[in-house]
Structures are given as structure tokens and as C-alpha cells.
Amino acid sequence: MYADTQNDITRQVVRVAQLLLAYGAESELIEEISQRLGKALGLESVELSISSNSLVLTSLVHGRCVTTTRRLREHGINMTIVCELQRICVLTEKGLYGLYEVRKRLARIEAKTYPAKYLIPMIGLSCASFCHLFGGDWQADVITFFASAIGMAVRLYIAKRHFNLLINFAVTAFVTNLVAQFGYIYPVTATPQLPMVASVLMLVPGFPMINAISDMVKGHMNVGISRWGLATLLTVSSVIGITIAMQLGGRFL
Amino acid sequence: MELLWILIDDAFFAAIPAVGFAMVFNVPVRFLKYCAIAGAIGHSFRRFLLHFDFPIEWATFAAAALIGIITISFAKRHLAPPLMYAVAAIIPMIPGSYAFNTVIGLVQLSAQSEVSAELTAFVITNGLKTVFILGALSVGLAMPSLLYYRTRPVI
Numbered sequence: 001m002y003a004d005t006q007n008d009i010t011r012q013v014v015r016v017a018q019l020l021l022a023y024g025a026e027s028e029l030i031e032e033i034s035q036r037l038g039k040a041l042g043l044e045s046v047e048l049s050i051s052s053n054s055l056v057l058t059s060l061v062h063g064r065c066v067t068t069t070r071r072l073r074e075h076g077i078n079m080t081i082v083c084e085l086q087r088i089c090v091l092t093e094k095g096l097y098g099l100y101e102v103r104k105r106l107a108r109i110e111a112k113t114y115p116a117k118y119l120i121p122m123i124g125l126s127c128a129s130f131c132h133l134f135g136g137d138w139q140a141d142v143i144t145f146f147a148s149a150i151g152m153a154v155r156l157y158i159a160k161r162h163f164n165l166l167i168n169f170a171v172t173a174f175v176t177n178l179v180a181q182f183g184y185i186y187p188v189t190a191t192p193q194l195p196m197v198a199s200v201l202m203l204v205p206g207f208p209m210i211n212a213i214s215d216m217v218k219g220h221m222n223v224g225i226s227r228w229g230l231a232t233l234l235t236v237s238s239v240i241g242i243t244i245a246m247q248l249g250g251r252f253l
Numbered sequence: 254m255e256l257l258w259i260l261i262d263d264a265f266f267a268a269i270p271a272v273g274f275a276m277v278f279n280v281p282v283r284f285l286k287y288c289a290i291a292g293a294i295g296h297s298f299r300r301f302l303l304h305f306d307f308p309i310e311w312a313t314f315a316a317a318a319l320i321g322i323i324t325i326s327f328a329k330r331h332l333a334p335p336l337m338y339a340v341a342a343i344i345p346m347i348p349g350s351y352a353f354n355t356v357i358g359l360v361q362l363s364a365q366s367e368v369s370a371e372l373t374a375f376v377i378t379n380g381l382k383t384v385f386i387l388g389a390l391s392v393g394l395a396m397p398s399l400l401y402y403r404t405r406p407v408i
Binding site for chain 1: 263266267269270272273274275276277278279280281284296332333334336337339340343344345347349350352353354356357360387388390391392394395398399406408
């Protein structure tokens with residue numbers, strides 16, 4: 001294998017690892033996919049060191065090592081991309097893809113998200129279902145629907161303007177909770193507390209939390225702890241938003 | 254018979270949030286229905302166990318392990334990472350109301366001039382439930398790969 005080819009393969013493999021980490025795959029999966037892809041493309045071994053916002057990758061062929069570092073920023077979670085990368089890895093392993101096809105498919109990857117007109121009503125319905133599961137009556141479900149749909153619209157609006165994620169969560173929680181207090185002002189429901197609980201559940205950082213524990217259980221301590229830290233910070237900032245809204249509404253204290 | 258209706262109701266209303274959150278995580282459209290199926294089965298299985306007076310932590314653990322097994326079979330069929338279905342599916346079981354009560358209790362505690370035993374007990378019970386249910390969820394989800402797929406990849 002020529003040095004040029006090794007450089008090129010290493011570049012493609014590190015690109016895969018970078019995308020996986022940026023779009024929210026767990027560390028075990030990142031390591032597994034990049035090692036399998038590297039071996040399928042003809043590298044002898046691939047070693048990875050993953051941390052929360054960068055990764056270092058070394059590839060070895062015929063006693064020649066290439067080490068490269070990539071810095072990355074958070075992109076949010078996109079399972080479509082993770083899924084696509086997993087598929088590229090499996091197809092390469094089966095011998096259907098060579099370096100050329102891998103490069104072509106990697107270049108075509110772009111992050112697509114669901115449009116807001118589907119996302120907003122779906123999240124409203126989701127939180128209304130939570131409210132139903134907690135035992136709320138249908139009036140409470142309706143309040144929850146509107147509170148969380150408005151909250152989701154705010155969240156998408158702020159996210160589009162590239163504000164810090166923590167500020168986004170605090171403002172969203174504030175707006176959502178204000179709307180959810182409707183049941184206290186007009187006594188239409190017997191369970192006015194449940195909309196307040198259910199509507200802010202859309203802010204629960206589920207993926208960072210599950211990824212964090214999953215990483216720590218499988219031995220990737222530092223990535224796991226940093227993800228746990230992020231999940232905690234997100235929770236705290238939404239609590240700040242909720243608290244301000246509840247004090248404004250005079251719900252406690 | 255009544256139990257059956259409870260379970261069906263539970264499955265339906267757990268499937269909606271599973272799909273909603275799968276959309277937030279940008280799961281491809283063709284996989285959304287599998288997230289819904291896994292979420293519905295998991296949540297109604299937990300309700301089934303709770304009906305027979307299992308403690309909620311263990312019921313959650315068993316339901317999460319069941320979701321782990323189901324999603325691995327989906328993953329093998331579609332060549333997609335199992336966590337993609339699983340995280341959306343367990344979202345309805347996240348202990349949201351316990352977590353909410355814990356932090357609201359904490360804020361109220363810090364606002365009071367003296368520590369009240371009642372409020373402290375409220376915070377501690379809710380906080381412990383939150384932590385243990387979350388732990389049960391994610392360790393239960395990892396169970397298949399910890400016990401069965403120890404040395405080989407799932408796909």
C-alpha cells in the first residue's frame with residue numbers, strides 16, 4: 001500500500017468517526033465502526049482516543065503510522081447520519097464498497113431535520129400523551145398540547161439563530177411553563193398541576209443521559225462523564241426557566 | 254379484561270411520544286414505526302408488571318431489557334444501530350414527574366429560611382426514585398450487549 005492511499009483511507013475513516021461523534025453516537029459504536037471500516041479498507045489496525053470535543057486516530061499499515069486529530073463542535077443528534085454511516089461500514093465489510101464509493105457517499109452526507117410543521121404538533125401530542133399517562137383529564141391534555149407545541153416552536157426559533165443551547169432550554173422552559181399555568185388561572189381542569197409537569201418533559205435530555213450511562217458502563221469513562229455533565233447542565237437550565245415562570249405565576253413561595 | 258384495556262390504552266399513548274421524540278432525534282421516516290412498536294411494547298409491559306405490584310425500579314429494568322432485545326432484532330434486520338430505536342422507545346418511561354418534583358422541591362427548600370423535614374423527605378424520595386429508575390433504564394437497555402454480545406458486534 002502506498003503512503004498516499006493510507007493517508008486517504010485514514011482521512012475517510014477519521015471523517016466517519018468525526019461525524020459519528022458530532023451527531024450523537026455512543027463511544028463504543030464510534031470505535032467499533034471506525035475500526036471495522038479501516039480494516040475493511042485495508043488498514044492493519046486503527047486506534048482511537050475519543051474525548052468529548054475532539055478525537056485522535058492512528059492508523060497502521062506495514063509499520064507506517066499516520067496519526068491525525070480532529071476538533072469538532074456539537075451538532076445535536078441526528079440518527080439518520082449515524083444510520084447511514086453504519087450502513088457504509090457494513091457494505092464495505094461485505095466487499096460491495098471500495099474506497100471510491102465510501103468517499104463518494106461520505107461527501108454526499110448532509111444533516112436533514114424534520115420540518116417544523118411536523119415536529120411542533122408531534123411534540124405537542126407527545127407531551128399530551130405524557131399527561132394522559134400520568135392520569136390527567138382531557139382538558140389537562142389539551143392545555144399540555146398547546147403549552148408544549150408553543151414551547152417547541154420557541155425552541156426551534158431560538159435554535160435557528162444559533163443561541164447557546166443552555167439559554168435555549170431556559171427560555172423554552174420559561175415559555176412552556178407560563179402557558180401550562182393556564183389551568184390555574186381558569187379552573188377548567190381538575191388536575192392543573194399535571195400540564196406543568198408533562199409539558200416540560202420535551203426538554204428532558206434523553207439521548208445525552210442514555211449515551212452517558214451506556215458509555216460509562218462500557219468503560220469510556222471520560223466521554224460518559226462529560227455527556228453526563230452536559231445532561232445535568234441542560235436540566236439545571238430548564239429548571240431555572242421553570243422556577244422563574246412559577247414565581248411569576250405565584251405557584252409557590 | 255379491564256387489564257387488557259389498560260394495557261392497550263397504555264401502549265397507544267406510549268407509542269405517540271416514542272414517535273415524537275424519534276423525530277426530534279431525526280430517525281429516518283421508514284424506521285419511525287419500529288420506534289413506536291418498541292415503545293408501546295416496553296411501556297405496556299411495565300404497566301403489566303406494575304399491575305402485579307412489582308416495584309417500579311425493577312419493572313422499569315425488565316421493560317428496558319425487553320426493549321433492548323426487541324430493538325436488537327430490529328437492528329439486525331435493518332442494519333441500523335439498536336440505540337436508534339431504543340432511546341426513542343424508552344422516552345415514555347423516563348421518570349419525568351419524579352425529576353420535576355425533585356427539582357421543584359429543591360428550589361422550595363433553598364427559598365425557605367429553615368429546613369423543613371417534610372419537604373426534605375419529599376425531595377429525597379423523589380430524587381432517589383429518579384436516579385434509580387434512570388439507572389434501571391440505561392443498564393436494562395445495555396443488558397443484551399453486556400450478557401450476550403460480549404465479544405462480537407451486534408450487526
